[in-house]
Amino acid sequence: MKINVKINGIKKALDVSPDEYLVETLRNNGYMSLRKGCDTGSCGMCTIHLDGEAVLSCVLISAKADGHEITTIEGVQEEAKDVAKYLVDEGVDQCGFCGTGTIMSILYLEKCVDNPTDEDILHYLRGNLCRCTGYAGQLRAIKRYLEAKNDEGSK
Amino acid sequence: MMKVVNKSISKKDGMALLQGKPLYTDDLAPKDSLVVKVLRSPHSFARIKEINTSIAKKVPGVECIFTYKDIERRPFTRAGQCYPELSAYDKFLLDEYVRHVGDDVAIIAAVDEKTAIKAMKLIKVDYEKLDPVLDYRKAEGHKNIVHPEDDIFIHADVGFNKDKNIACEVNLRLGDVEKVISESEVVIKKTYENQAQAQAMAETQRSYSYLDMQGRLVVVSSTQIPFHTRRILANVFDLPESKIRVIKPRIGGGFGSKQTAHSEFYPALVTLKTGKSAKIVYTRREVFRGTTSRHAMRFDVTIGANKEGKIRAIDMKGISDTGAYGEHAQTTIGAAGKKVLPLYNKVEACRFNGKALYTNNVPGGALRGFGVTQGTFALESAVNELAKELKIDPVKIRELNMIKKGETTKLLNMTTKGWGDEPMHMDSCQLEYCVKKGKALISWEKKYPKMQVNKNKVRGVGMAIAQQGSGLPKIDMASAILKLNPDGFFNLLIGATDLGTGSDTILAQIAAETMGIDVNNIIVYSSDTDLTPYDSGAYASSTTYTTGNAVKIAAENMKDLIIRYGAQYFETDEGNIEFNGKEIIRIDNEERITFEEFSKKITYNILHTQLVASGSFVPKKTAPPYMAGFAEVEVDLDTGKADVIEFVGVVDCGTPINPKLATIQVEGGIVQGIGLALYEEVKYNDRGRLMTDTFMEYKIPTRVDLGKITVKLADGHDDTGPYGAKSIGEVVINTVAPAITDAIYNACGVRVRELPATPEKILLSKA
Amino acid sequence: MITIKEYVMPKNIDKAYEYLISKKNSMIFGGGAFIRMGSKNIALGIDLSKANLRYINEQDNEIEIGAMATFGDIERSEILKRFSGGILSIAIKDIVGIQLRNIVTLGGTVYSRYGFSDLITALLALDAKVKLYKGGVRTLEEFLENGSKSKDILEKVIISKTDGFSVFKSMRNSKGDYAILNLAISKVDGKYRIAIGARPQRAIISSQAMDFLNKNQINDKAIEKASNILASETVFGSNPRGSSKYRHEISKVLFKRAIEEVMANEN
Structure with missing residues (x-):
């Protein structure tokens, strides 16, 4: 079946099968940033934004995206780079496989919560x-990133 | 003063990984690769009476389907170890028998995943179900034999006795244990068991293969062991190793899961049979059912001590569940004694007996800590129980008995290959500092043994100590090549395998430090059996120490070459040349040339020489890292739930090459240990099917499960390590479970001797 | 792994129902997240995404939650945060992660009558009603017990707007896991209503414990007594997350903690 979607701002008509999941559709169309970690909606590695909401692309049937707007990390490279710098600086990039999903959750957190507390950060990222x-360094990095962004904003 | 080493440099690949660049195996596979799926056994033990693929083969888009009938029978081991392996050649690429739920039955290749799965469902298999062995405590001498076949064998004499379901037996003894125990004033005798923890790395096993322009098989794989994989594949497919190339791209974690070859066989077979490129990506359930986990082990520990708390003798008798196949069976159970007992070097006698037993469970394999975690949980729990029995502070009992700087034990001679009789002194041991510092950081004096929080919550503290190794002396070797390029930068070629820990970066730091150059002028290329020199792989805590030493040697050799060719350039002798990383200087007349200019000149204008240097290293001495771990745990007395409020880890890894990345190793290892201690339950049903086989059922810690993690690196230095470094990757998990279970005991009086310490176990044993 | 032959996204519930009865192996899709874990062969998948069922509306006497409202919608709804101690938002917030909750729908969960559900237990304590396309309005309690006789579509859940207060409690080991047991208590007009779920079977009302509470003066002794009544009237089962014995024990704890919280709110 055909679906019409906007991926990272570009309109696309994609051919999908009725039992295809979005993570596959996107990877098949070259969005390689999506990582598959669990197949059961448990790990957060395939997180994307659908109409601005963070969702797991591994449990979302592709057809459901019809008429909606998808954002992958390929579409927010500059924002992702800003976050990534802090994660790398803290040494918590590590194997990197969960990193793209984590960054998509951090960007979603920023959108939803002004001046997030530690508790907000954990709440928005617990699915990743x-x-x-061991997470501790990620929290340090995210806090430093948010602080720096806040400083930037108040200038 | 170090310029590059002991600095927190960022990982070279970090930004690209986090921005989602296509760098992992599945991102790189050719788009037209055949998709490979493996039909897996639903039974724990069965014989395939009949297997019919004719309907499945008719599905449009199916390229080929293989069963055991299509494959030449050839025993091998999937374990990534140096040849000749200490693991039995007890596995076949497809067999008439299946030995665990998840064992491989048939291989399907099709144009896409959907077609492959459709065909897989249409394969008709008629199984003759056999009585399985599901409890390793009853496996030895069981009437059902997991490996009845006659053509399996092992290269080394490790007590392999398949007719009794024994994969191997390890013995170690020093002095007369029975006599000393019978003379001891206090004797503790308890049994401890750990579960078969899953590695739970982010990226599942996966690989793809194709034939290169010379018709050679190229396998790109998410592996920790490219060189071993090349050899294993050559054996399985009866090819010369020269016909195979294995490449590891960026990989999404390993923790030992990829120290055993798994996914590589299937696409490789398809490519060899069809000439087409093929790929396989394991599902998470396939990882749980069809690969390996930590060996479940059960130890009877007996400690004899005097009333003052001096430990006189330790006796450990253990069994290990190696599951259907014996991968890493001998080395893990061996490590449970060899790298645990030396902690208590003042004993008059000690003894270790360990047996790994075949069952029809998912095979055991490598996981961070590799047997030492299991042995440490048992012994450290028993030492904590001894402290309780004697009413001595557990810290004090460690201070009294543990190995200290400069000390030795004969066990080290007995367990270090090729060392000889010379006493081996642990000159770099900082265990005393680790215990002292950890005690202060957790405020032990204030908190031991417990503090009441409110009417139903109590906080207890507990501790443990541990060691590991740094590479395997006289077994695992590493090598490195440095190549100078015309613009004054270097390629560092290493067989070592960065799992995401940052070892590529750390090794570049060592090369840069040695030559005195900028770390950005070292371009690392790793893990490609055609292009990089041999390395046994990323396991046994070896990369920083073993490969690090090889890199240092290569860099020293390169520096010598630069000086030699510098002397030729200035037409003087080598003693008159200095290289400071930026310039080559003729000392007597202070003539100088920038290194950049020099490297251009010797390439394009004069001398016309390519400078290449190599280095190889195999450890000689045992260089154990040490750690003291302290846990503060809050127990909910009504529900039995235990939460880690804080875990303090103080680690002696010698001089950390990269303190930032070393710290993350500790934090990550502690949290993996918390998972082992509290959350990661492994459950089988009564027919031998693993029930906890997805991330919905098998719970690794989430970020909301954790309290504070405090890490301190000791200021250490080991003379045998590169710039004083020892290993760090594995030691960090070992203390966590015994420290936590003792904290639970101190909080609520429940001693959990079988991991994990779930709320149910705590609450129901309290009643 | 599931297979779906055809997938349609009807614009309204009438059309959805037509599709539903048109084929034997047809199936309604809410978020579809849990269907993913199964291994069904589905001839016709009917997705309600475009059927205008994603809403949370406050009426004079009722709150209506449309079948396609996601857990994320429920968690963030200002209407529901204000209602009865915010129990629905609270019951949902520990479920896996926000990215899953932004997919999972009320309808998918309630119509499937999942035993592990936290939301159902909370809704049951609130004495919610379900509106089925064919079956009409039924109490959730009765629907959980009997399900739907024939294929139907859950249109919405209806909650009476009362001046009550409710508390939800669950027991998890890892916070990322599903509950080993959950329990909710609501108090409306001085009357208690207790629901217990993840037993691991589907949620039920603890009627004897409720009766006892409603007929007696509440003090420590009565709470203790009620907790024992609750534990003994409830049938618990065993699964890999916990044994029936453990569930029996902690049911008393969850109950006591919930009732203490209800009372603390009154003071």
Whole structure:
């Protein structure tokens, strides 16, 4: 079946099968940033934004995206780079496989919450699993990123 | 003063990875690759009476389907170890028998995943179900034999006795344990068990393959062991190793899961049979059912001590569930003794007996800590119980008995290959500092043993110590090549395998430091069996230490070459030349040339020489990293739930090459240990099917499960390590479970001897 | 792994129902997240995304939640945060992660009568009603027990707007896991209503414990007594998350903690 979507601002008509999931559709169309970690909606690695809301592309049937706007990290490279710098600086990039999903959740958090507390950060990111870092360094990095952005904004 | 080493430099690949660039295996596979799927056994033990693929083969888009009937029978081991391996050649690429739920039955290749799955469902298999062995405590001498076949074998004598379901047996003894224990004033005798923890790396096993222009098989794989994989594939497919190339791109974590070859066989077979490129991506369930996990182990520990708390003798007798196949069976159970008992070097006698037993469960394999985690949980729990029995502070009992700087034990001679009789002193051991610092950081004096928070919550503290190794002496070797380029930068070629830890960056730091050049002038290329020199792989805590030493040697050799060719350039002798990383200087007349200019000149204008240097290293001495771990745990007395409020880890890894990345290793290892201690339950049903086989059922810690993690690196230096470094990747997980279970005991009086310490176990044993 | 032959996205519920009865192996899709875990062969998938069922409306006497409202919508709804101690938002916020909650729908969960559900237990304590396209309005309690006799579509859940206060409690080991047991208590006009779920079977009302509470003066002794009544009247089962024995024990704890919170709110 055909679906009409906007991916990272560009209109696309995609051919999908009725039982295809969005993570596959997007990877098949060259959006390689999407990582598949679990197949059960449990790990957060395939997180994208659908009409601005963070969703898991591995449990979302592609047809559901028809008429909607999809954002992958390929579409927010500058914003992602700003966050990534802090994660890399803290050494919590590690294997990187969960990193793109984590960054998409951080960008969603920023959109939803002004001046997020530690609790907000954990709440918005708890669906993003990471086996390498133990999370503590990620929290340090995210806080530093948000602080820096706040400083920037208040200038 | 170090310029590049001991600096927190960022990982070279970090930005690209986090921005989602296509760098992992599945991102790189050719678009037209055949998609490979593996039909897996629903039974824990069965014989395939009949297998019919004729209907499945008719599905449009199916390229080929293979069953055991299509494959030459050839025993091998998937374990990534140096040849000859200590693991039995007990596996076949498809067999008439299936030995665990998830064992491979048939291989399907099709134009896409959907077609492959459709065909997979149409394969008709008639199984003769056999009585399985599901409980490793009853496996030895069981009437059902997991490996009845006669053509399996092992290269080394490790007590392999398949007719009794014994994969191997390890013995270690020093002095007369029974006598000393019978003379001891206090004897503790308890049994401890850990579950078969999953590695749970982010990226599942996956690989793709194709034939290169010379018709050679190229396998690109998410692996920790490219060189071993080349050898294993050559054996399975009866090819010379020269016909195979294995490449590891960026990979999404390993933790030991990729120290065993798994996914590579299937696309490789399809490519060899069809000439077409093929790929496989494991589902998460396939990882749980069809690969390996930590070996579940069960130890009876007996400690004899005097009333003052001096430990006189330790006896450990253990069994390990190696599951259907014996990958890493001997080395893990061996490590549970060899890298645990030396902690208590003042004993008069100690003994270790370990057996790995075949069952029809998912095979055991490598996971961070590799047997040492299991042995440490058992022994450190017993030492904590001894402290309780004697009413001595657990910290004090460690201070009294643990190995200290400069000390030794004969166990080190017995367990270090090729060392000889000379006493081996642990000159770099900072364990005393680790315990002292950890005690202060957790405020032990104030908090031990417990504090009441409110009417139903109590906080307890607990601790443990541990060691690991740094590479395997006289077994695992690494090598490195440095190549100078015309613009004054270097290629560093290494066989080592960065799993995301940052080892490529760390090794570049070592090369840069040694030659005195900017780290950005080192371009690392790693893990390609055609282009990089040999490395046994990323396991046994070896990369920083073993490969690091190889890199340092290569860099020293390169520096010598630069000086030699510098002397030729200035037409003087080598003693008259100085290289400071930026310039080559003729000392007597202070003539100088920039290094950039020099490297251009020797390429284009004069000398016309390519400078290449290499280095190889195999460890000789045992260089253990040490750690003291302290846990503060809050127990909900009504529900039994235990939460880690804080975990303090103080680690002696010698001189950290990159303190930032070393710290993340510790934080990550502690959290993986918290998962082992509290959350990661492994459950089978009564027919031998693993029930906890997705991330919905198998719970690794989330970021909301955790309290504070405090890490301190000791200021250490080991003379045998590159710039004083020892390993860090594995030691960090070992103390966590025994420290947490002792904290739980101190909080509520429940001693959990079988991991994980779930709320149910705590609450129901309290009643 | 599931297969779907055809997938349609009707513009209204009438059309959806037509599709539903047109084929034997037809199936309604809410968020579709849990269907993913199964292994069904579906001839016709009917997606309600475009059927205008994603809403949370406040009427004079009722709150209506459309079948396609996501857990994320419920969690963030100002209407629901204000209602009865915010129990629905609270019951939902521990479920896996926000990216899953932004997909999972009320209708998908309630119509499937999932045993592990936190939301259903909370809705049951609120004495919610379900509106089915064919079956009309039924109490959730009765619907959970009997389900739907024939293929139907859940259109919305209706909650009476009362001046009550409610509390939701769940027991999880890892916070990323599903509940080992959950329990909700609402108090409206001095009357308690208790629901218990993830037993692991689907949620039920604890009628004997409720009766006892409603007929007796509430003090420590009565709470203790009620907790024992609740534990003994409830049938618990075992699954990999916990044994029936453990569930029996912690049902008393969740109950006591919930009732204490209800009372603390009154003081």
